[in-house]
Amino acid sequence: MTEPEAGGTQSMSATVTARREPPGPQAKVSSRRLTERVFRIRESGIIVVLAMFVGVTAAIQPRFAGSQEIGFILANSTVFALLALGETMVVISRNVDLSIGSVLGLSAYLSASMFGAHHGIPIPVVFLAGLGIGLACGVANGLMVSLGKVPSLVVTLATLYIIRGIDILIVGGNEVVAQTLPNAFIQIPKANVLGIPYLAIAVAAVIGTGAYYLRSFRSGRELYAIGSNPEAARLAGIPVGRRVFTAFAASGAIAGVAGVLWAAQYQTIDSTAGTGYELQVIAAVVVGGVAIFGGSGSAVGAAIGALLLNTINSALYVLGISPFWDQAIAGFLLLVAIAIDRLISVRLAAALRRRSSGVGT
Numbered sequence: 174m175t176e177p178e179a180g181g182t183q184s185m186s187a188t189v190t191a192r193r194e195p196p197g198p199q200a201k202v203s204s205r206r207l208t209e210r211v212f213r214i215r216e217s218g219i220i221v222v223l224a225m226f227v228g229v230t231a232a233i234q235p236r237f238a239g240s241q242e243i244g245f246i247l248a249n250s251t252v253f254a255l256l257a258l259g260e261t262m263v264v265i266s267r268n269v270d271l272s273i274g275s276v277l278g279l280s281a282y283l284s285a286s287m288f289g290a291h292h293g294i295p296i297p298v299v300f301l302a303g304l305g306i307g308l309a310c311g312v313a314n315g316l317m318v319s320l321g322k323v324p325s326l327v328v329t330l331a332t333l334y335i336i337r338g339i340d341i342l343i344v345g346g347n348e349v350v351a352q353t354l355p356n357a358f359i360q361i362p363k364a365n366v367l368g369i370p371y372l373a374i375a376v377a378a379v380i381g382t383g384a385y386y387l388r389s390f391r392s393g394r395e396l397y398a399i400g401s402n403p404e405a406a407r408l409a410g411i412p413v414g415r416r417v418f419t420a421f422a423a424s425g426a427i428a429g430v431a432g433v434l435w436a437a438q439y440q441t442i443d444s445t446a447g448t449g450y451e452l453q454v455i456a457a458v459v460v461g462g463v464a465i466f467g468g469s470g471s472a473v474g475a476a477i478g479a480l481l482l483n484t485i486n487s488a489l490y491v492l493g494i495s496p497f498w499d500q501a502i503a504g505f506l507l508l509v510a511i512a513i514d515r516l517i518s519v520r521l522a523a524a525l526r527r528r529s530s531g532v533g534t
Contacts, residue, residue, distance in 0.1 A: 219461055219474060223481045230488040237491045240368035246480070246487050247373040248362050248438065252277075253479035254376055255431045256454045257461065258383045259424030261475040264458055265387070266420050267400040267467030268325035272314060273428040274450035275336035280306045280432025281446045282344055289353040296358055303433035304426050310336060311425015315418035325421075333451065337444075344444040351440035362438040372434070377476075384472040396420060400467025456503050457482050460510045482506075 231238035256273050263270045284303040287294055310332065317328045351359065364371045387393035395416050398406045407413050436442050461478025463470025486499045 219477045219481060223477065223484060226481070226484060226488065230492065234491050237488060242487065242491070244365055244368045244370055246484055248370045249487070250480045250483040251362070251370070251372050251376045252431050252435050252438065253450075253454060253457055253483060254380060254476040255427055255434070256450065257457050257475040257479045258380050258472050259427035260454050260458050261463050261470060261472045262383075262387070262396060262420040263325070263424050264455075264463050264465065265400045265467050265470055266396045266417050267403060268318065268417060268420070269329065269455065270314065270325065270421060270424045271329040271451045271455075272310065272332040272336055273424060273431075273454060274447040275333050275340065276307050276310045276425055276428040276447075277432040277435055277450060278444070278447035279310070279336055279340045279343075280429040281436040282340065282349060282442045282444070284433045285349040285354060285436035285442050288355060288358065289349065296355070296361075299358070300430060300433050303429045305429065307429015307432065308422060308426040310429070311422040312418075314425060315421030318421060319414040319418040337448075340446075341444045348441060348443040349436070354436075354440060358437050359440060362434070380472050380476045387472060392416060392419070397468055400464070400469070402468075453482065453503065454479070456507045460503075460506045462510070465511055 227238070236242060256277070260270055260273060280303040283306055284299045287299050287302060314325075314328055314332055317323050318325045321328075362370060362372050366374075387396065395406065395411045398409070398411055399413050399416055403413060432447065435446060439446075457479035458470070458475040459465050459478070460481060461470070461476065462474035482499075482503055485502055486496070489496060489499055489502075
């Protein structure tokens, strides 16, 4: 064989080998950028819907766009936005936490009752107590799901009733009233700058930090990998059990802190506090673009979803429409969000396959 012929054969072999090799790092980076671009589009869509809804309502009832009404909506959305942050961490790992409403109720009563039982107790200590209560509940959920291998739907549905039952036994027919709470505690949701509650600013910063963690830190990114394909994540060496446990622990701790904020906002706490919140939060998370089957979504989108649902609730009140429509609208948006999520997932998977095969050829 002559030298040119040998070179041609080597070139042909190299070409065939290149075609058979799997997509390299460039394909992975390209796929990641495409996925993140879809995330941003989904979040932007929720913002557009929110802006349109506010605009239409303000056109019908101008006082809806007033600073007082906006401040009221933001203050009401803080608790739901916080709960949505914890729920997002659980849902993207292909799990669900149905116990957050009960955890909030238990934390709200026990933490607020500390003011009456221990006069002069510092407010930060009460917040730490609420955080500890929620963390204990979250740890219990996480252990049963990660170590016990029990489906999260079953575990958290059970703890929803168990924690609520404990709450009812502790509270009985009693309640915490505003007269037993210090004025500085009651003023937490009311303090504002230019009509924007300080609490809303603080919660926005917490959600931004949570979103940054999920997107930028390895342990946060691994939650997405677990939600996308738990078996593949396990084979890749990701500590699935530890990550899922952490997500549930964080969700419980956040719900505990949210319970303290709920007590500061509503000031009258009995055994019904937080009832039904779990379904509203899950609806906000899914409407905000978090895939109910895990693997995609963001904490920012979930918070915007919570803001959207609270805005709808306030708009119905301002327009004099029955509040029962709020639940119907939330359910409709939930169905639409799930349908859109499914459509996007199918098309995104097809686009990623085409892009990967294109790089490989």
